[in-house]
Amino acid sequence: MEIPQQLRDSGLKATLPRLKILELFQHSNVRHLSAEDVYRLLLKENLDVGLATIYRVLMQFAEAKILLRRQFEGDRAVFEINATEHHDHMVCVECDKVEEFFDSAIEERQTLLAKQHGFKLRDHSLSLYGLCKDCVARDHAQSSASRLQQPHLAARMMSKLPKHK
Amino acid sequence: MEIPQQLRDSGLKATLPRLKILELFQHSNVRHLSAEDVYRLLLKENLDVGLATIYRVLMQFAEAKILLRRQFEGDRAVFEINATEHHDHMVCVECDKVEEFFDSAIEERQTLLAKQHGFKLRDHSLSLYGLCKDCVARDHAQSSASRLQQPHLAARMMSKLPKHK
DNA sequence: ACAATATTGAGAATCGATTGCATCCGTAGA
DNA sequence: TCTACGGATGCAATCGATTCTCAATATTGT
Numbered sequence: 001m002e003i004p005q006q007l008r009d010s011g012l013k014a015t016l017p018r019l020k021i022l023e024l025f026q027h028s029n030v031r032h033l034s035a036e037d038v039y040r041l042l043l044k045e046n047l048d049v050g051l052a053t054i055y056r057v058l059m060q061f062a063e064a065k066i067l068l069r070r071q072f073e074g075d076r077a078v079f080e081i082n083a084t085e086h087h088d089h090m091v092c093v094e095c096d097k098v099e100e101f102f103d104s105a106i107e108e109r110q111t112l113l114a115k116q117h118g119f120k121l122r123d124h125s126l127s128l129y130g131l132c133k134d135c136v137a138r139d140h141a142q143s144s145a146s147r148l149q150q151p152h153l154a155a156r157m158m159s160k161l162p163k164h165k
Numbered sequence: 166m167e168i169p170q171q172l173r174d175s176g177l178k179a180t181l182p183r184l185k186i187l188e189l190f191q192h193s194n195v196r197h198l199s200a201e202d203v204y205r206l207l208l209k210e211n212l213d214v215g216l217a218t219i220y221r222v223l224m225q226f227a228e229a230k231i232l233l234r235r236q237f238e239g240d241r242a243v244f245e246i247n248a249t250e251h252h253d254h255m256v257c258v259e260c261d262k263v264e265e266f267f268d269s270a271i272e273e274r275q276t277l278l279a280k281q282h283g284f285k286l287r288d289h290s291l292s293l294y295g296l297c298k299d300c301v302a303r304d305h306a307q308s309s310a311s312r313l314q315q316p317h318l319a320a321r322m323m324s325k326l327p328k329h330k
Numbered sequence: 331a332c333a334a335t336a337t338t339g340a341g342a343a344t345c346g347a348t349t350g351c352a353t354c355c356g357t358a359g360a
Numbered sequence: 361t362c363t364a365c366g367g368a369t370g371c372a373a374t375c376g377a378t379t380c381t382c383a384a385t386a387t388t389g390t
Binding site: 071073074077090092093101105106109110113119120121122124127129130131132133 | 234236238239242255257258264266268270271274275278279282283284285286287288289290291292293294295296297298301
């Protein structure tokens with residue numbers, strides 16, 4: 001469907017910021033984008049849309065079910081287009097890559113467990129955290145050289161790096 | 166084990182704030198506490214510990230695996246004592262009650278799926294959101310009277326209430 | 331008890347996100 | 361096509377949660 005029509009169907013005027021933001025999610029090869037991500041991507045196209053507008057538009061798109069809002073462990077919120085089937089996520093704690101997966105066995109168990117608890121299920125969120133295939137391989141290559149000393153707990157505690165670039 | 170010893174084993178000095186905070190988690194009947202929750206509970210015992218200290222101590226306890234940090238959908242971070250078996254959560258979107266559950270079938274599927282993706286699993290987070298048994302019952306009782314008009318999408322968008330009291 | 335060192339508390343600073351407001355613009359109707 | 365209305369935008373101010381800075385204080389090994 002045409003983007004402007006899709007917007008009007010949700011009761012939203014077809015403005016430039018909204019058109020461009022939706023286009024971004026439909027065409028970007030990165031599926032999960034934060035408000036800042038969107039802001040910077042639009043800047044690259046010489047579109048200086050205010051951050052406040054981006055936050056507002058993302059919120060409206062989420063309300064209209066055009067986008068899905070996701071919140072991974074401690075990280076800022078990201079959005080993805082709501083066009084594919086339901087799925088959960090594997091997040092690499094090293095390179096931040098996000099992979100998607102679906103498992104009907106897990107879905108069924110969730111439904112069953114909710115029922116057993118008298119719980120009326122509205123939504124759920126399952127995320128696996130760890131090292132993706134590439135990062136496992138890379139870490140393995142490096143570790144042979146400098147395996148000798150691991151920083152101990154106290155030292156690691158002091159070195160929490162910011163997550164975003 | 167004695168609390169002071171438990172702290173020293175983690176390389177932490179047995180200070181009053183730390184003792185009291187750990188005690189709180191061991192004895193409070195509410196399992197999941199935010200930093201603010203801890204702050205207010207300590208105030209009730211006439212202990213005015215600075216918020217910064219509480220955030221620091223909670224972080225250290227999480228690093229030391231004494232506490233587990235949890236982050237539910239959009240909400241602030243909460244902590245729970247890491248003494249019981251691993252479990253996941255059902256969160257009531259109406260009364261904020263948190264129930265815990267465990268399902269080995271789900272756990273196994275997660276392990277399998279990670280392996281299939283070449284993913285080295287470190288951690289995972291599964292939360293179900295919906296209405297708990299009590300809130301389902303309460304809503305049901307009220308709905309017969311005022312079922313007539315539901316606020317429409319735009320109106321609901323405008324009424325995002327803050328989550329904490 | 332003392333010195334060395336870790337910890338605390340208060341407030342300022344940061345971070346992501348939201349909001350108020352004056353202005354601007356998309357769109358339905360003339 | 362033109363116009364006016366109401367929604368949409370940008371900016372700056374603000375928010376709540378968390379982290380940082382730094383001087384003052386408390387804990388621990390000796």
